[in-house]
Amino acid sequence: MLAILKKELNTYFKSMTGYIFMASLLFFVGLFFVLTNLMRMSPQYNSVLSNITFVFMLIVPILTMRLMAEEAKQKTDQLLLTSPISLPKIVIGKYLGAVSVLLLTLMITFIYPLILSTMGTVNWGEVFGGYIGFFLFGSALIAVGLFISSLTDNQVIAAVATFTVLLLFWFIDAIISSLPADQTSGLIFAAILAAAIAFVFYTATRNWYISGGIFLLGVLAVAAGYFIKPSIYSGLIAKVLSWFSLLSRYQDFSLGIFSISPIVYYISFSSVFVYLTVRMLEKKRWS
Numbered sequence: 001m002l003a004i005l006k007k008e009l010n011t012y013f014k015s016m017t018g019y020i021f022m023a024s025l026l027f028f029v030g031l032f033f034v035l036t037n038l039m040r041m042s043p044q045y046n047s048v049l050s051n052i053t054f055v056f057m058l059i060v061p062i063l064t065m066r067l068m069a070e071e072a073k074q075k076t077d078q079l080l081l082t083s084p085i086s087l088p089k090i091v092i093g094k095y096l097g098a099v100s101v102l103l104l105t106l107m108i109t110f111i112y113p114l115i116l117s118t119m120g121t122v123n124w125g126e127v128f129g130g131y132i133g134f135f136l137f138g139s140a141l142i143a144v145g146l147f148i149s150s151l152t153d154n155q156v157i158a159a160v161a162t163f164t165v166l167l168l169f170w171f172i173d174a175i176i177s178s179l180p181a182d183q184t185s186g187l188i189f190a191a192i193l194a195a196a197i198a199f200v201f202y203t204a205t206r207n208w209y210i211s212g213g214i215f216l217l218g219v220l221a222v223a224a225g226y227f228i229k230p231s232i233y234s235g236l237i238a239k240v241l242s243w244f245s246l247l248s249r250y251q252d253f254s255l256g257i258f259s260i261s262p263i264v265y266y267i268s269f270s271s272v273f274v275y276l277t278v279r280m281l282e283k284k285r286w287s
Contacts, residue, residue, distance in 0.1 A: 008097025133253020
C-alpha cells in the first residue's frame with residue numbers, strides 16, 4: 001500500500017495535476033481570506049473555509065479524474081489487478097495519495113489564521129475544528145471521485161461525471177425540501193430501492209436467480225412494513241436522501257461546534273465509496 005501511495009504522490013508532483021489543484025485551492029483560500037478577514041477586519045477564519053466549499057467541489061475532479069481512469073486507459077490496470085498487492089490496498093493507497101495532496105494544501109493555508117493571530121484574538125478551537133471538518137468533507141468528495149474514476153477509462157468523462165454528482169450533492173437539501181413526504185410516495189420509493197439493490201447485485205453477480213430473490217425479499221419486506229407500521233413511509237424519501245447531504249454535516253464545524261456524529265458520518269461515507277471502488281475493480285478482475 002505504501003508503494004502505491006508513493007507512486008501516486010510522485011505522479012501528482014511530476015505532472016501538473018497536483019500543482020494545478022493546490023494552486024487553485026490556495027488562490028481561492030487567499031482570495032476569501034482577504035475579502036472576509038482582512039478587508040472586514042474579522043477574526044472568524046472559519047468563514048473562509050465555509051466559502052470555499054463550493055469552489056472545492058469544482059476542483060476535486062482535477063485531483064480524482066486520473067486515479068483509476070488513467071490506469072484503465074494505459075492498460076496498466078491489468079498489472080495492478082494481477083499484482084500480489086490486494087485490491088483494498090491498491091484502492092486505499094490511491095485514495096490516501098489524493099487525500100495527502102489535500103492535507104498538504106490545507107497545511108499551507110494554516111498560515112492565514114497565524115497571520116490573524118498577530119492582529120487580534122483567534123479562537124483556535126474553532127479553527128482546528130473547522131480544518132478537521134473541511135478535511136473530512138474533502139476526503140468524502142475524493143472518495144466519490146475515486147469511485148467514479150473506476151467506472152471509465154476516460155479522464156474527461158470521469159471529471160465531468162464527478163462534477164455532476166458533487167453538484168447534485170450540493171443541491172440535495174433543496175431537492176429534499178421539494179419532494180413529497182406522504183406514505184404512498186414513500187412506499188413507491190421503497191419499492192424502487194428494492195429494485196435498485198437487486199440490480200446492483202445483478203451487475204456484480206450476473207445471476208438472475210439471486211437478483212430476483214433479493215428483489216422478491218425486498219418487495220415482501222416493503223409490504224410487511226407497510227401493513228405493520230405504515231407511518232414509517234412518511235417522509236422516507238427525505239430520510240434516505242438526507243444521508244447524501246454532505247454539506248449539512250459540515251455546518252457544525254463551520255460554526256465551531258465539534259461533534260462526533262459528523263465525523264462518524266464522513267468516515268462512513270468515504271468508506272462506502274472506497275469499498276464500492278474495490279468491488280468495481282474486483283468485477284474487472286474476473287470479467
